[in-house]
Each structure stands twice: as structure tokens, then as C-alpha cells.
Amino acid sequence: MSDVVVVAPMLVAMVTGILTLLPRGNRQIATWLSLAGGVAYVAAVAALFVAVVPGGGAETAVLTYQLSGWPAPYGIVLVADALSAFMLALSAVVSLPALAFAARYVDAYGQALSFHPVYHFMMLGVAGSFLTGDLFNLFVWFEVMLMASYVLVVLYGGPDHTRAALRYVVLNLLGGAFMLVAVGGIYATTGTLNMADVSRRLASPDVYGVDPAPVLGLSAILFAVFALKAGVVPFQFWVPSAYRAAPAPVAAVLAGVVKKVGIYAMIRLYFTVFGAGQVGADLALPGFSGSAFLGYFGPVLLAMAAASVVLGGFGAVGRDDLDELLAYSSIGQVGFILLPLAVGATVADPALRQFAIAAALVYALNHALAKGLLFLVSGALFDAIGSIDLREVSGVAGRDPTLAAGFFVGGLALVGIPPLSGFFGKLLVFDVAVRAGSNVALAVGLAGAVLTIAYTSLAWNRGFWGETTREVERGVTAPTLVALVAALALAVVAVGVGFDPVFRAAEAAAEAALARGEYVDAVAPCSPDGEVCR
């Protein structure tokens, strides 16, 4: 049961990456090849999405691709279900505008030399992480994605960029080593690396002779690695400097897509793979209740989400540098994505848990679009004026209303004003908190919303309204960049206005995330020795 459509996004990204290496130094050819590859990536993702979620979410399929025809659990398997398809769609929607933006924004030398291949290899790592059904393979795709992002962060090579990149590289190398330790430990305790097989063995530990308690500890190490990738407190300290150093379109993809890989890994592993894990009653940890794995991660998630929302919000208020403000804001917004997940992990009701995951996914999509848009606005500003320091930039609204409108739409989407995409994101997050009766989540959400209003309105008042400075008066915005900003702003509005299909796709993805049995069955129908199913 192999389906080529499953590997199509990865193949497209890899082939484009290699092709853009070939015209050495010829910037024109490399750029056009790269743009064609970006369009092909969107087409491949669309084909996969239609194959997995036909008819917009009523019924979904789980497609698999067994590499070299080796059946799972012996070979590496790629799995595309509604959750993977949703995340891939999110990556495609942000990556193409960012790539087109970069084709005009990144300097000619950078584009001729390394930008395009590295960008597509990063997208290859992202697509691989979303599709793989093997724990070690997940590590490999993480490394592919990170290696490429190291180069993109340090692309400009100045003192601050190298410093930021060094911090980013060292932290992620440490994260990689710990991920290796966790993956090796899980292999030693469960005897398999295939995610579906791990899930099956954890569901009936007595049959397979698996001790679940060490798996819980090892999965906690893995959790820390994913939290580092997602940039949530207390692993957030690399975020501001790295986003500030990276070129604006790259920062848009890092904040919009690469962070979501960490979120995806959390949902996939802790809700799907470890979803059936139970530890014995003799393992009583202070402050935790129940015996399911998720019961242990729920309070941790809630603490991380609350700290991220508060720290990100307070960090963003009063920043002078627009990129830095957006970076702190992205820490807080990822907290908003984790908030419903934390609630969903603690509740017992499966319907509410599914609704919570759907809320997190909708918020992830909203954050990807809005933060991508805002970073592109920052890039267009820098391209025109040469500064994004809010003390020097003022009165852009009078100079270029379209660009200012782009920032306005992105900012309001972060705040959550109807009819933009952010309104439904915030609404669902609060709805989850109310339905679960979680006052802590509700209070954190409200505090975060107030902080979001504070920093977006501050940035708007200081940078876009106000007296037009001489720098802004002289600056000329590039029409291509402004057009791309406008296109993403329209996408934010479109998602908000035509929200129904988006929500159905998110619900289908959430259902797939909790459909452990279907996932396991699709990958390997029965255990290799033919004894136990599921």
C-alpha cells in the first residue's frame, strides 16, 4: 500500500533544492527555478490534501508510503493523515509568499550563492517532519530543517547575525543530542522506532513486555526538545536574536512554519502515539493525577503556555525594534497555541479533547498567516527606509497606506478582531477554556489578549501613525513587496470570512490526531508475528 502522492511534497522540495544548486552564480535562472519549485510545492501539498481529506473533512484517509517497499515496522514509513495534511497546507500557504518576497528582498549575491537551495532544503525538512512515521527519521528531518535554518539565520554574516546564529546553533545541537538520547532510550524499552508500533506496544504493555514508566520519562526528555523547537518558555531565549538576525522573509517562515513543527510533534507524539500509554498506580508523582501519559503532560503544558503568554506579551510591549517586538509576540502566540492543548490533555471527555486540538490548529494557522504577514511588512519597511526601529520610523500610514493596512490587518488578526482569522482562533481558545471550566487557562488567555492589544497598538501608534519622519518621507516602497503583503493580508481576511471549510479541516485533523487505532492500522495492520492487532 504505497502512495506516491505522500512523498510528492518532499520530492518537489528536494528536486528544487538540487536544481537551484546547478546554475552556479546565475541569479536569474536560480530565482525562477526556485519560484517554480515553490509553486510546485504548493501544488503537491494541494494534491496530498485532496487525497487525504476528500470533500473537506467529512471522511478522511490515512495514506502511507513504505520506503523501498519494506513493510512497517521494519522499514521507514511515511504517513499522511488529516493532521499532516493540515500542517503541510499551513507550511505551503506561508512558504510561497515568503519565497516570492525573498526573490525581490534578499540581495543578489545571497540569492546567487546559497539562499534558494537552502530555503528548499529547509522546506524539505519541514515536510519530512510532518510526514514521517518513524522516531529516528523524525530526528533526521529535524536536523535537515535546522541545518538549513542555521545558514539562513547567518545569511548576512554581520557581528550580530553571527552571534545570534551561534546561540541558535549551540542550543539546537544540544537539543539534537538529547533527542538522540530519548529516541535511543525509547528503542531500548519498547524495541521499535516505528511510531505506530510504539503506540501498539504501549497500548498492551503486558503482551509485549514493555515497561511504560521509563517511556514516560524518556518522552519527557523528548518533550523538552520539542519545546525548544517551538520556542516556548523556558526554552525561548534563542528566539528574539535569531528572528532579528534572519532576513525578514526567512523570519516569517521560521515563526510561521518551523515553530509549528515543534507543535506538530507534540500533538502527534503525545496525543496519538503515546495516547494509550498508562503507567502503574505505584508511580505517584507529586502534583499529578491519573495514570495516562497525557495527564502528566497537561499541567506541564499549562505552566509552559501561561509563562510563554505572559513573558512573550510583556517582552513585546515597549520594544523599539519591530522584528524584536514580533519575535517576543511569537513566543506569546505559541503560548496561545499550547493553551488549548494543555486543557485538552487534562480533560477526560474525548469530544472536548478533539475540540481543543482543533482550536490549537486553528490558532496555529492564524499565527502562521498573521505573523508571516507582519514580518513581511517589517521587511518591506526595511527595504524602503533602511530601518525598522520604531523611534526612527513614524508616519508610514501617510506614505504608503497599503503597507500600513497590511500591518493593521496582521495586528488585528493577532488581537482577534472579527472578521479576521484571529477572531475565531481566540474565540475557540476561550471556548475550550470555558467548556473545560479551567479558570487558569481563561485568566491567562485574557491577560495575553490585553498584552497583545497593548503591543500591537503601541507599534501602530509609534510606527505607522504619528508625524512623518524625514527617513519615511524619502523612502520608496517596492511595489512587488507591497503587493505580496497585500496578498497575505487578503488571505488573513479570507480565512476569517470563509472560516467554515478551514474549521472543518481543523476538526478532521484533530479527529485524525486522536484516531490512534486508524493510524496504527493504516501503518501496519497487525503485529509482525500476527498475534496482536492494535
Next chain:
Amino acid sequence: MTQVVLAAVLGVLFATGTFLVLRRDVVRVVWGVAIIGQAANVYLVTMGGLEGTAPILAHNGGGGATATDPLVQALVLTAIVIGFGTTAFALVLTYRVFEENGTIDAGEIGTDRDGTGPLATLGGDRDE
């Protein structure tokens, strides 16, 4: 016996790596990260079990059921290659940090040489 020795080696490697990562000298930090990466590799090998014969012999009926698990060795090979690439990149990056900042002291990097304080002048060199 092998288990005890390897456990001790792992402990020493992780401790050395952590010690080096906490130094101020950036080159030592990179060495520390590399050592922690290698410690993870050694740990992976031990996870496959230390008993048994070379798995290649099992194919011809030589080792039989006592062959060592070959999968972890394949994993470690992959991890070594990735670690090699990332360490090389980190070392080159360290050199570039020295060229750009004029120091490899983690405490001094980021404080501007002309005394305008940390994090000054990012705007000017962004699109050179």
C-alpha cells in the same frame, strides 16, 4: 563488566561536555557540544545490548539468535554523519564570530567595541 565501564564512560563524557559548554570561550563551547553529541552516540550503541556476536555472521547461520542488534549501529552511523556536519558548521561559524566581533569570549561578544552598548547597530548592515 562492560556495562559498568560504559556507564562510567558515559557519565564522564556527559560531565566533560557539560563542563565545556559552560565555559566562556566559544571554541570550548563547541567542543563541549561535540562531546555531548558523541556521548549520545555511545549511549545509543549501548542501547542495542552489549552481548552477542557480529550481526553479519548471523546471516550465514553463524551467530543465530545471539547476534547483536544491528539497527542501533545503523542509527549511530547516521547520527555521526549529522554530528560531523553540524560540528564543522559550528566551528566555521565560531571563526566567523571571531572575525566579525573580534573576540571569542562569550561574555564580551555583543558588547560593542566602541562602547555604545550591546545590540547596537543591527540596522545598518542588514542588507549589505
